[in-house]
């Protein structure tokens with residue numbers, strides 16, 4: 001009994017001072033790590049918002065973007081959080097009743113009002129950009145276009161957002177902002193990776209935009225857009241072909257076949273068995289074709305499908321002018337185009353059509369694409385309808401034409417070949433955001449892409465916490481070792497001094 005007491009007294013590990021020091025040391029280290037972790041923990045995320053309305057020729061769509069409130073100019077952080085398709089046609093179709101254009105937008109704006117937190121409403125910018133439909137209306141009847149804009153602005157100002165105006169985008173802007181969107185979402189800009197060209201097929205216009213080593217803008221300044229983004233310079237080639245969107249191209253193709261105003265057109269671009277009575281006045285009601293309206297034609301014509309891909313391609317080719325080019329090289333209609341370079345993203349109608357036709361895989365050789373299209377076009381209309389009961393008839397009737405148009409535009413128009421066709425990727429969304437000009441437009445107007453690369457913090461949060469933890473543990477181990485002289489000696493039998 002007395003030996004045991006003696007052992008306790010002589011064993012320094014059991015001295016109250018040592019025990020107190022050890023406990024304080026452990027508490028101090030745990031407290032240090034806890035404070036470091038808590039202090040540097042990311043705060044619950046607060047978001048900012050931006051709203052863009054894409055007033056296209058065929059329809060209007062509203063997009064809401066969000067990004068962390070404290071990190072306005074960090075890349076890859078702006079994301080689409082809602083998209084809303086406006087019911088009805090594009091705003092340019094309301095020329096005869098402009099107020100309806102404004103009214104058509106309210107349902108989607110109500111959705112936006114619900115989505116954006118109330119306290120952010122007044123600071124959320126709201127933009128409306130109109131594309132080729134309004135470009136055409138403006139050419140045709142500028143006062144009607146002004147009235148449509150007035151009605152639209154009136155409707156938008158009734159919402160609690162910070163309305164920044166409604167305007168027509170130039171074709172160049174539409175192409176360039178589409179390119180910015182694709183490359184921003186792909187993180188290619190901040191990381192200075194090879195950029196992806198952008199191919200956008202709308203209803204009334206189509207855009208091609210890409211960076212090419214042999215283009216510095218000197219050949220054709222109208223096609224050049226210079227950007228400095230994250231410290232890198234880009235000389236972008238971009239061109240927008242008005243009237244070469246898929247709906248206007250269809251009108252042009254039909255116009256080719258109705259030059260003499262026949263009562264019936266046997267159209268190779270529609271399925272055999274397809275037959276509809278159409279109005280000449282409706283077909284020619286567009287500046288893209290109005291100058292070709294046949295004189296003395298009957299009021300209507302019978303549009304009858306023949307379903308022949310190669311004959312369809314022949315008719316489609318006739319809407320392009322491939323013969324004249326005053327530059328070293330052209331795409332079509334005397335428009336300069338540098339050598340194609342790098343990967344491409346093809347979106348909007350390129351995606352809708354190729355996805356329907358099961359042709360988004362560009363490793364499928366072009367000859368096979370052609371064979372499949374030939375078979376599809378030759379399929380009787382009744383069979384096509386039976387096979388796709390849920391598809392809107394207007395879209396369904398046009399996929400043979402649209403597929404043929406896309407292949408012709410890419411290969412004959414832009415000069416894609418079997419070698420570089422696989423460089424095209426048909427895309428709808430990238431990381432949850434739709435590919436299109438709207439995101440690039442908002443990033444530009446809100447100055448969210450800096451010209452120079454932003455400074456990044458020396459350590460990410462996880463790295464910081466790990467380092468603090470490791471150093472604390474190391475200190476603790478050193479502290480324990482520093483008490484070594486006081487450690488009890490290890491032996492099987494307690495040593496009694």
Ligand SMILES: Nc1nc2c(ncn2[C@@H]2O[C@H](COP(=O)(O)OP(=O)(O)OP(=O)(O)O)[C@@H](O)[C@H]2O)c(=O)[nH]1
Pocket residue numbers: 055056057058059090131132133201202203204205206245246247348349352353356395
């Ligand atoms: N098959 C199919 N086609 C669609 C769909 N949505 C739009 N389209 C068609 O695809 C074409 C392009 O649509 P958008 O990209 O919205 O073009 P837009 O903005 O109206 O036209 P632009 O003003 O020329 O830019 C139009 O002919 C539309 O009718 C869809 O969900 N499926």
